[in-house]
Amino acid sequence: MRVVFGCGISGLAAAQLLQAKNESVILTDDKMPSPETLAKFQANQLVFIPFSHLSPCETYVEIIVSPGVDFRHPWIANAKAKGVAITSEITLALRYYTGSILSVTGTNGKSTTVMMMAHILRKEGFSVKAAGNIGVPLSLVVQETPPPKVIVLELSSYQLHWSAPIPSQVALFCNFSYDHMGQHQTEKNYFLAKCKIFESPYPNFVGIITSEIQTLAKKWGVHLFPSVRNPQQAKRASGIPLDRRRCPDGRDGLGMTESASPLTMDSSPVLQVIHPDTISPQNLKEAHILEPHNQKNALYAATACAIFLQKSTALLLQHLQNFAYLPHRFERIGKVHNALVINDSKSTTVASTLCALESAPGPCMLFLGGVGKNEPFSPLLAYKEKIITLYTFGTTGPQIAQDLSVCNPIACTTLKEALRTCFAHPLPTEGTILFSPGCASLDEFSHFEARGDFFIAAIQPFLTERKERTAS
Secondary structure, X not given: OEEEEOOOHHHHHHHHHHXXXXXXXXXXXXXXXXXXXXXXXXXXXXXXXXXXXXXXXXXXXXXXEOOOOOOOOHHHHHHHHOOOEEEEHHHHHHOOOOOXXXXXXXXXXXXXXXXXXXHHHHHOOXXXXXXXXXXXXXXXXXXXXXXXXXXXXXXXXXXXXXXXXXXXXXXXXXXXXXXXXXXXXXXXHHHHHHHHHHOXXXXXXXXXXXXXXXXXXXXXXXXXXXXXXXXXXXXXXXXXXXHHOEOOOOOEOOOOOOOOOHHHOOOOOEEXXXXXXXXXXXXXXXXXXXXXXXXXXXXXXXXXHHHHHOOOHHHHHHHHHXXXXXXXXXXXXXXXXXXXXXXXXXXXXXXXXHHHHHHOOOOXXXXXXXXXXXXXXXXXXXXXXXXXXXXXXXXXHHHHHHXXXXXXXXXOOOHXXXXXXXXXXXXXXXXXXXXXXXXXXXXXXXXHHHHHHHHHHHHXXXXXXXXOOOOO
């Protein structure tokens, strides 16, 4: 008998996969699921047993832990101490998949990068699905008939924590900033969890990092490739500016090692460092990629695909001309006269709001607040001249107002109050109205999507120009 611990979407998908494979499985959680969730279990003929009614942990063959479960949960710690197999929904699903895997991790922008990669590969003629932390459980994707030839896998630190080495052909660690200290306790632990993405057993595996990740690895003494069998090859493939690399067809281009695709080298893993500042502005202009943070995402996506396909990064960037950006991620809602309105509700960290401020044109009216992650907001003062009006709200609103006092914040209790206060005055007609909260949403909303939808609905009557939204 196997136990799936955690009843969210990945837990349900894992249980359904085991059921489809005729494995005995029960679902459990130390929180009682909603009546709607219980009804879903019943409709799928799945058995839920409250955590308090479980048999001793050693009676189970394996425990599949959902991403949201505390790493230090006593029952799981006890099971581990007694030698019970513990794994993730990702590892479970990969037992039933034989196609190609490209994987991505990072603190910010990884969902957009993953969707860009899937878009590029689709344009190249592959059957491909994005899965994992993107919101589509891998356990559902591997049950598709036929399964996709390629899966682009978004991996959070929570998913990587319990996963066995993932057989990625290419893995990308795109950026890193302070987050999830409740689980990881220290930034180094969080970084180490992300680095598990490089433990791929695939023979010709290529890992991709940015110079930022390279610097952090040196700072913390982290060896990103502990299993490299040929250190000289890894050294040769890293640190070469993109504009000095050549594509496999011999033309100058972006994103490849000196002479041939890493996938055609010997069977040692390769670590490749990419430098976003070397990307050609002309290539980005042709691909219609405007914002600095999305330019980086596009470079990461195209580079990973270039390595996998053995093609030019510059060529693959052109596939992004008609890419549909994800909702709630620097989403252009419309305009109030000449003021651009941006919904960036996915922003739950200071680093993500910094990216939004960097990309937002002109002076900004900024909405900032929610449940913070015990980090200072003072780094946003780098854009104090750009923030012409600041509304703070939510549980962490008082701290934000204190950290950014020089911006003369207008302090409100809730987002609803902040918007009501704002709409009582004329809205700016130039620059950007930027909703990039920099905090989690759970003090007022069930998730960031609900928060973003609330903001959009509230500002819709004031728009003089509307942009058609991408479906959530």
